[in-house]
Amino acid sequence: MKQPFLQAIRERVLVLDGAMGTMLQERGLKPGQSPEELNLTLPDVVASVHQDYLAAGADILVTNTFGGTREKLAHYGLQDRLVEVNARAVEIARQVAGDQAYVAASIGPTGRFVEPVGDLSFNAMADLFREQAAALIGAGADLVTLETFLDIKEIRAAVIAIREISPTIPVIAMLTFDDKGRSVLGTPPEAAAITLEAVGADIVGSNCGLGVDGIYDILAAMRRVTRLPLISQANAGLPVLKDGKTVFPGTPEEMTAYHDRMLALGVRIIGGCCGTTPAHIRAIKEALSGREQVLCPAGPPAGTTFLSSRSGYVAMGGNNPVTIIGERINPTGKKGFAAELRDGKVAYIRREAMEQVAAGAHLLDVNVGTPGIDEPAAMERAVFCVTGAVSVPLVLDSSSPEALERGLKAADGKVLVNSVNGEAKSLARVLPLVKKYGAAVIGLTLDETGIPDTADARCRVAEKIVTAAGELGISRDNIIMDCLTLTVSAEQKRAMETLAAIRLVKERLGVNTVLGVSNISFGLPCRPVISSSFFAMAMAAGLDAAIVNPKEQAMLDAWRSAMVLLNRDPNAAAYIDAYKGAVAASADIPAADAPRDIRSRISRAVIDGERETIIGLVEQAFAEGVTPLQISNEALLPGLEEVGRRFEKNIFFLPQVMLAAETMQTAFGRLKQEMKGEAFASLGKILMATVEGDIHDIGKNIVCTLLENHGFQVVDLGKNVPAEKIIAAAREQGVDAVGLSALMTTTMAEMENVIARLKEAGIRTFTMVGGAVVTQDYADRIGADLYARDAMEAVARIRQLLGK
Numbered sequence: 001m002k003q004p005f006l007q008a009i010r011e012r013v014l015v016l017d018g019a020m021g022t023m024l025q026e027r028g029l030k031p032g033q034s035p036e037e038l039n040l041t042l043p044d045v046v047a048s049v050h051q052d053y054l055a056a057g058a059d060i061l062v063t064n065t066f067g068g069t070r071e072k073l074a075h076y077g078l079q080d081r082l083v084e085v086n087a088r089a090v091e092i093a094r095q096v097a098g099d100q101a102y103v104a105a106s107i108g109p110t111g112r113f114v115e116p117v118g119d120l121s122f123n124a125m126a127d128l129f130r131e132q133a134a135a136l137i138g139a140g141a142d143l144v145t146l147e148t149f150l151d152i153k154e155i156r157a158a159v160i161a162i163r164e165i166s167p168t169i170p171v172i173a174m175l176t177f178d179d180k181g182r183s184v185l186g187t188p189p190e191a192a193a194i195t196l197e198a199v200g201a202d203i204v205g206s207n208c209g210l211g212v213d214g215i216y217d218i219l220a221a222m223r224r225v226t227r228l229p230l231i232s233q234a235n236a237g238l239p240v241l242k243d244g245k246t247v248f249p250g251t252p253e254e255m256t257a258y259h260d261r262m263l264a265l266g267v268r269i270i271g272g273c274c275g276t277t278p279a280h281i282r283a284i285k286e287a288l289s290g291r292e293q294v295l296c297p298a299g300p301p302a303g304t305t306f307l308s309s310r311s312g313y314v315a316m317g318g319n320n321p322v323t324i325i326g327e328r329i330n331p332t333g334k335k336g337f338a339a340e341l342r343d344g345k346v347a348y349i350r351r352e353a354m355e356q357v358a359a360g361a362h363l364l365d366v367n368v369g370t371p372g373i374d375e376p377a378a379m380e381r382a383v384f385c386v387t388g389a390v391s392v393p394l395v396l397d398s399s400s401p402e403a404l405e406r407g408l409k410a411a412d413g414k415v416l417v418n419s420v421n422g423e424a425k426s427l428a429r430v431l432p433l434v435k436k437y438g439a440a441v442i443g444l445t446l447d448e449t450g451i452p453d454t455a456d457a458r459c460r461v462a463e464k465i466v467t468a469a470g471e472l473g474i475s476r477d478n479i480i481m482d483c484l485t486l487t488v489s490a491e492q493k494r495a496m497e498t499l500a501a502i503r504l505v506k507e508r509l510g511v512n513t514v515l516g517v518s519n520i521s522f523g524l525p526c527r528p529v530i531s532s533s534f535f536a537m538a539m540a541a542g543l544d545a546a547i548v549n550p551k552e553q554a555m556l557d558a559w560r561s562a563m564v565l566l567n568r569d570p571n572a573a574a575y576i577d578a579y580k581g582a583v584a585a586s587a588d589i590p591a592a593d594a595p596r597d598i599r600s601r602i603s604r605a606v607i608d609g610e611r612e613t614i615i616g617l618v619e620q621a622f623a624e625g626v627t628p629l630q631i632s633n634e635a636l637l638p639g640l641e642e643v644g645r646r647f648e649k650n651i652f653f654l655p656q657v658m659l660a661a662e663t664m665q666t667a668f669g670r671l672k673q674e675m676k677g678e679a680f681a682s683l684g685k686i687l688m689a690t691v692e693g694d695i696h697d698i699g700k701n702i703v704c705t706l707l708e709n710h711g712f713q714v715v716d717l718g719k720n721v722p723a724e725k726i727i728a729a730a731r732e733q734g735v736d737a738v739g740l741s742a743l744m745t746t747t748m749a750e751m752e753n754v755i756a757r758l759k760e761a762g763i764r765t766f767t768m769v770g771g772a773v774v775t776q777d778y779a780d781r782i783g784a785d786l787y788a789r790d791a792m793e794a795v796a797r798i799r800q801l802l803g804k
């Protein structure tokens with residue numbers, strides 16, 4: 001009998017096997033064939049790969065089910081055989097493993113993204129994983145391994161789905177990172193580890209994408225925020241192109257070079273990914289034998305509460321600076337915002353999210369509770385909007401469990417739920433959501449009897465919350481206690497009792513604390529004076545987080561000075577940075593340098609991804625006499641260029657770029673209508689396409705519009721267009737020129753292919769190429785007739801070429 005898996009990795013480092021796909025290709029898997037189908041048609045071939053890895057010393061054999069979700073199997077018409085394909089794979093691995101190795105059920109990404117980045121709902125994504133995991137676990141896998149995920153939201157949905165089926169099966173969760181240390185959708189390793197641990201992964205780490213050195217850096221970053229065992233599954237070095245073939249240059253010996261450092265980091269499973277073979281696995285096994293394998297993951301200090309978003313994270317408690325939670329996304333007392341919520345609009349939310357973060361908020365509270373609305377739907381909209389606009393983690397604030405659950409599904413990372421209280425009903429409804437969706441929770445020290453008068457009684461309510469949470473497996477690090485601020489003008493004696501309660505719950509229960517501060521000054525003149533003083537006193541009493549208006553200068557002043565006085569701002573660096581050269585601060589921080597000129601406002605709207613407001617701004621520009629071309633060249637394009645710059649500097653990530661691109665397209669749709677008014681006789685017929693592999697089409701669309709606008713008939717084949725389709729259309733339509741667009745170095749080569757094939761097919765039409773990375777020199781090299789730097793040049797040069 002084998003030891004339970006999690007116990008085994010506590011005692012020694014296990015070796016996981018190497019690449020499956022390349023091994024199957026060597027044994028006859030043809031390009032375009034489903035690797036998973038071999039579980040049914042050639043089980044012996046699959047078994048022979050497992051045998052080779054077992055013989056090389058692997059302690060864990062990974063099933064041939066990476067593409068075994070319904071979504072992936074459907075590409076090969078195998079969706080109706082899902083249970084068979086997955087269960088058979090477990091049986092094959094089990095037969096080989098016997099008692100010598102564990103069987104890990106592999107699950108890979110679906111190839112789709114979750115809303116709002118993609119078009120699949122959280123529920124639909126979770127269903128895909130639930131179905132595959134049920135087949136794998138039902139067939140007796142010892143553990144599940146989630147590999148090569150690119151999107152934190154997708155892998156989060158996968159872990160949640162698996163935990164619904166089995167709360168106990170060991171789950172490994174791995175993302176792939178690039179050499180800048182981010183996943184494709186912008187998630188750093190720390191945020192990934194925080195989110196995956198929160199939803200119930202037992203082991204976190206990284207596979208694919210990088211060699212051992214790169215994976216080591218990723219795991220070291222994860223170790224800063226988690227104490228979980230880690231896994232390393234590196235490629236055999238970074239791939240290089242040799243004689244037209246991808247080759248992984250890492251030798252077996254190189255794969256073992258980081259072992260000592262990996263072990264010291266608390267890596268408990270080492271395996272291989274692309275390019276690794278049984279020889280690599282044997283080298284890893286040999287290198288491990290005889291080494292000291294003590295379990296020593298240092299990890300973050302106890303008592304730290306971590307929260308995460310898609311692209312960032314926050315550490316709360318301990319010696320970290322007090323966390324500022326922006327309170328402004330709350331319709332209470334804000335008629336305009338409440339009206340927007342009823343109309344399903346999000347402009348206020350986006351603006352407040354950006355302004356509060358710019359003013360210094362580390363987390364944003366999102367409350368959309370107002371009468372007469374569908375609160376769960378509004379919560380989802382708000383979460384999508386805030387996560388698209390800023391990268392701070394969220395606090396979901398609602399008394400409706402339905403709205404909380406919708407928000408928890410919509411979120412990208414580990415959020416803070418606001419709130420649970422000591423009432424039995426609240427504990428029963430809120431805590432299971434916190435556990436299932438991997439959140440932290442604010443506990444309010446009140447119960448059926450109301451808010452207790454004394455600090456001691458509030459602490460007893462806090463204890464009740466901590467105990468109930470503990471019974472569900474929610475740790476103290478994930479409970480932030482709110483000892484409740486009462487209005488000092490009404491109940492003057494109770495302000496100090498709140499501060500006493502903060503000290504008491506921290507001392508007795510070891511949990512972090514939060515306060516909604518502003519309530520203290522209700523009913524008094526010059527509220528910021530009282531609020532900020534109370535805030536400073538609460539921080540001195542040990543407060544870890546505060547829900548405040550970060551745009552209120554007095555609050556930020558109190559926070560910055562308290563951080564110096566409490567020794568949480570080393571060398572007062574942040575304080576000096578904020579106030580150097582400052583004259584006496586006075587009013588609220590103004591809305592971030594609001595641009596006046598309409599062109600700048602349009603640029604700004606593109607950068608901020610304001611799809612709802614962009615049309616209004618374009619209309620205003622028309623009214624001011626700005627021409628469509630000026631709007632395009634002097635407002636929209638500069639905005640998008642800035643987006644590109646921020647993307648390059650890792651300030652923006654793909655979701656923000658996509659939002660900006662959609663905003664740009666929305667505006668351009670309106671410009672196109674405006675330009676259509678000008679009719680010309682057709683000067684010629686031009687076919688336009690973005691080449692295969694490339695989905696950038698904004699530039700190509702602009703070229704199409706300007707060509708149409710200047711009297712050409714345009715046949716627009718769209719983006720990611722295969723060469724055959726371009727050639728067939730050029731032949732059938734008898735076009736005068738074919739214009740190709742490509743924006744990536746990797747897709748430029750496809751333009752050369754298309755031009756060569758047009759020539760081969762005997763189609764004598766002019767060819768034009770363009771797109772950010774293309775140059776005149778490159779155009780000459782691939783035999784294009786002309787190159788255009790921008791859309792105006794495309795029109796001018798086509799006219800010149802065709803003599804029009």
Ligand code: HCB
Nearest residue numbers: 644694695696697698699739741744745770771772790791
């Ligand atoms: Co994209 N992206 N992107 N992206 N993206 C770029 C292009 C990078 C340069 C950003 C970077 O890394 N610095 C980079 C390419 C690097 C490279 O290879 N050198 C890049 C990457 C890597 C990627 C992904 C791989 C990211 C990822 O997933 N990790 C991915 C690609 C997926 C794929 O294509 N298979 C990706 C995705 C996206 C979207 C979807 C988020 C979005 C595109 C939305 C859409 O087009 N519908 C996007 C965007 C918007 C950009 C940036 C920010 C802007 C591109 C753009 O539209 N520019 C761009 C960064 C940048 O360029 N600063 C970034 C504005 C237009 C008007 O310029 O050059 O296309 P243009 O067109 C001009 C001109 O060239 C000429 O006229 C136009 C008008 O004046 N022209 C032609 C264009 N086509 C012509 C054809 C002709 O025949 C003649 C003239």
